[in-house]
Amino acid sequence: xxxxxxxxxxxxxxxxxxxxxxxxxxxxxxxxxxxxxxxxxxxxxxxxxxxxxxxxxxxxxxxxxxxxxxxxxxxxxxxxxxxxxxxxxxxxxxxxxxxxxxxxxxxxxxxxxx
Amino acid sequence: xxxxxxxxxxxxxxxxxxxxxxxxxxxxxxxxxxxxxxxxxxxxxxxxxxxxxxxxxxxxxxxxxxxxxxxxxxxxxxxxxxxxxxxxxxxxxxxxxxxxxxxxxxxxxxxxxxx
Numbered sequence: 139x140x141x142x143x144x145x146x147x148x149x150x151x152x153x154x155x156x157x158x159x160x161x162x163x164x165x166x167x168x169x170x171x172x173x174x175x176x177x178x179x180x181x182x183x184x185x186x187x188x189x190x191x192x193x194x195x196x197x198x199x200x201x202x203x204x205x206x207x208x209x210x211x212x213x214x215x216x217x218x219x220x221x222x223x224x225x226x227x228x229x230x231x232x233x234x235x236x237x238x239x240x241x242x243x244x245x246x247x248x249x250x251x252x
Numbered sequence: 253x254x255x256x257x258x259x260x261x262x263x264x265x266x267x268x269x270x271x272x273x274x275x276x277x278x279x280x281x282x283x284x285x286x287x288x289x290x291x292x293x294x295x296x297x298x299x300x301x302x303x304x305x306x307x308x309x310x311x312x313x314x315x316x317x318x319x320x321x322x323x324x325x326x327x328x329x330x331x332x333x334x335x336x337x338x339x340x341x342x343x344x345x346x347x348x349x350x351x352x353x354x355x356x357x358x359x360x361x362x363x364x365x366x367x
Binding site: 142144147171173175180181182183184185188229231233238239240241242243244245 | 282283285287292293294295296297300302308310340342344346348354355356357358360361
């Protein structure tokens, strides 16, 4: 099975600063999708951003952007202008192009300091 | 908005009991999933279903079974609950296919404690 690795169990950032969360994955596929999910203390998991592997351009959603390095199998999430509401667990996930199940990393707990 | 609803937020069951966790989605998604979430381990896939009555094992199916008799409902069954099944259980659904918008939508989770 494909594996997804998040090497940072915990991160912290000062409010209004920028933070980068790391994710690497292992796959022999050339086409796939990558996702970052956020799980706040309320527990509801929500999608932050997605990246299609066949797209060279890095995805961006407002203050959230990714650095997708396909050859290195790396998919980091950058949060700019961090807000208190960004505090949550963040999970990186992988899905094969022609398969519907998803694999998740162990998660990174982000703390935002006022 | 897609809604995935899990029947309970908290459950406490005794060792050896048969436990049913229910999940319903309202967006006509083909795929449904059951994950288990433990600290430091992330989300691990137990089972998923890509159609009614169809199921596939995930990474940790031992001790669990599933049922999908209707498209909108996916049940996780612990045949004989054990203390090592104490965990957070997350249900999710997604559209099938290869389009980019096939991310998973999650329920609010069920925290199960087996005593």
